[in-house]
Amino acid sequence: MSDSKPLHMSPEEFRRQGHAVVDWIADYYSRIETLPVLSRVPPGEIRANLPKHPPQQGEPFERVFADVERIIMPGITHWQSPNFYAFFPTSTSGPAILGDLLSTGLGVQGMLWSTSPACTELETHVLDWLVPMLGLPEKFLSSSTGGGVIHDTASSASLCALLAARERATQYGSNRKGCDGRLVAYASTQTHSSVEKAVKIAGLGSDNLRAIEVDQNFALRTDALARQIDADKKAGLVPCFVCATLGTTSSNAIDPVREIGRLCRENNLWLHVDSAMSGTAALCPEFRFLHDGVEFADSYCFNPHKWMLTNFDCDCFYVADRKHLIQTLSVLPEYLRNQATESGAVIDYRDWQIPLGRRFRSLKLWFVIRHYGIEGLQQHVREHVRIAQQFADWVRDDSRFELAAPVLLNLICFRLRSGDDENQKLMECLNQSGSLYLTHTKLDGKFTLRLCVGQTNTKSRHVERAWQLIQQTAAQLDKS
């Protein structure tokens, strides 16, 4: 590095380069539909284009930034394309990107209230806003016994819920004494893999996770759950935790939370409700049936980064009684002691999560809620549900295809009647076309395509074109 070049980027240089990056992003969204949705590079190709050794001297920003287009872009699968229907989306939006930019620019770390009061208080406030917005029970409010916190993902939320459940069931002994192999957790066969991962991490062991059978709609069977709890109790085990899902990953199935909740209450089990994808739908009164029975939950989460236009990562995690969570996750070394904490008048969110440090994530969520307003968010959800229902009708009207599960909201599970191989081929052809990206699951043992309408800019015309392409491709496969 020559002596004439300052080490750090000056505010003026930052301003200039920042405008260039913003312009690039604006242009990216303008051209995104011209790019193949699923990246086409083979394994190793991106690395092969990167220099083997890091640079000895610093390089001009322009040169670094140019390599994004040249080296990185071919290796991008475009999650923000309106033709992205895979997995569940992680949808973003202009206000979310700018709120996150502001968070990055401020660079505060909100582990304690005192390390930036606004970081904690805005988070508490916005999570309180969401309680009535989603028709959630009042006990989740910070002004009641509970409260909300932003986690990175629903995986982390499930883990924290399980840890609090484990502690409560052992009368706050498992943190100190460790697990004893008698604790049992329950979920359905359709529950997200993160619950199995959490059960392993928390030391219960996956042998102590019961995968409860589901009904014809892939929803957990409460009668089977009740039988299993009884059997485990008789065997001298200690049931402690149930995860119910509102909108499973495979097929958007809705577990009967009210029934499960009653059962949990009778048996003193912690009920965690995972509504990662579908929770956002409850913004609309007509979809609020989703949250029926959630007043029985000890904890609940949904992901604004999925369908509520707030970029990844942003999971909102609520507890009905915050003292269980805090007692479970609290640490207080000398170097973190401070007056505000000791006064008891503030929330220190480091006691509500796994890591110590935390970003100022509520800024992006606040920007989104204010930019769209409740009505704008509702309009967004309604339009996606409308489009998805239209797609489901097209599937119903084509005798080559069948729907594999009820289409409740914005996820369509469908397949060719002609069998697994044909469906797998269909999916591969569609994804290789670059025109769209969708993924699969297995339902009733059969290979099933999943199309989720959830990306910010997905409109009727995109889904129409997707269906045309699916029909054409199916016809070509049928001929060959």
Next chain:
Amino acid sequence: MSDSKPLHMSPEEFRRQGHAVVDWIADYYSRIETLPVLSRVPPGEIRANLPKHPPQQGEPFERVFADVERIIMPGITHWQSPNFYAFFPTSTSGPAILGDLLSTGLGVQGMLWSTSPACTELETHVLDWLVPMLGLPEKFLSSSTGGGVIHDTASSASLCALLAARERATQYGSNRKGCDGRLVAYASTQTHSSVEKAVKIAGLGSDNLRAIEVDQNFALRTDALARQIDADKKAGLVPCFVCATLGTTSSNAIDPVREIGRLCRENNLWLHVDSAMSGTAALCPEFRFLHDGVEFADSYCFNPHKWMLTNFDCDCFYVADRKHLIQTLSVLPEYLRNQATESGAVIDYRDWQIPLGRRFRSLKLWFVIRHYGIEGLQQHVREHVRIAQQFADWVRDDSRFELAAPVLLNLICFRLRSGDDENQKLMECLNQSGSLYLTHTKLDGKFTLRLCVGQTNTKSRHVERAWQLIQQTAAQLDKS
């Protein structure tokens, strides 16, 4: 929302507002020294200024953004002020902010290689670059048996290391069968609180974490560790994990990794090395003594978000043998199956971490390394160490004060000789002045001030002024 207003922000509107946010951040860094470092708001004041209810209709971006200055800024503790000396810093830089902005704009989620090959391959590549840059052992390279991954924080890295250790010690049985209360972990009395938290989370129980005594420099005593391991084995317990720290939070103490490593190898214990703050110093050959013995480590982490100019969150976590980590954290539900994964030719980083989803964090790290180059990063570290040593000299030369621990790198632990109350008062006066922010710890049972020189823009003049203020404030306290 009126019909005339489009629901989503258009690319052109994003461009305009994005420039405004970039300008605001540039201006923020220009004026940051005029702001009180530690926020002065009392608990509840930020919330009191926020509207009680979320807006029904969307609001213009200008109005939302104006509230940042009006409502949020008084509640910010300025981590990016050059007068921030508290805790450990989370330093950012122009290229890091812009790399992160790009990540947010692209909005990709890199749980699998296939969900954006560039997100995975750039991460692997940049983490490989850092191995020789820091003088780390070759086994940490992805081309060897190991590899690196970006986590949010060192807390998460420690937890994953412990989980892999737990699995290895139980011959891959604890994930399935749960913990049995016989596993034991070891750290020093000075180890970060995240290790205690990890031991609780992983179901070992904090009763099974041994806090090993330290020597006069606050470094772990290997003889005490050896005795404890023997005692535990004789008691029928199963020692499985040691965390050694290179640069403890309280005083930057350096545990003797080579000796500890030999002991771990003899006893088949997993050695995790936490170098969250100080690892960055090893960029300079003259400070590479830090990493002496790291070849004995099974895992290692350091945080570029602390001292390597890459904004939070960015922890680099390495393992010597990736199969232990992957076997421990892997899940593969049907809906995540894909050809690339099944080929075995790619890394799927969701098996290297707690959550499933992940941001494209390597972009910011790549931008930083290229912007500064190895020499620029070295220059940055050297200057901070030089300034910190100068500060230590000033403390030595003032008979009212004493150093409480060796000053190895950029952290100075010091105190007035006159006792705890005086030191606490001194800290409170300094922080209330708004001119700087520092925090405390206890060493040898005494209240001790910590001053860490690590914020990006901290220069000699800031530390000179800090010392003047400390001297003046001490003199005033002495008089009153």
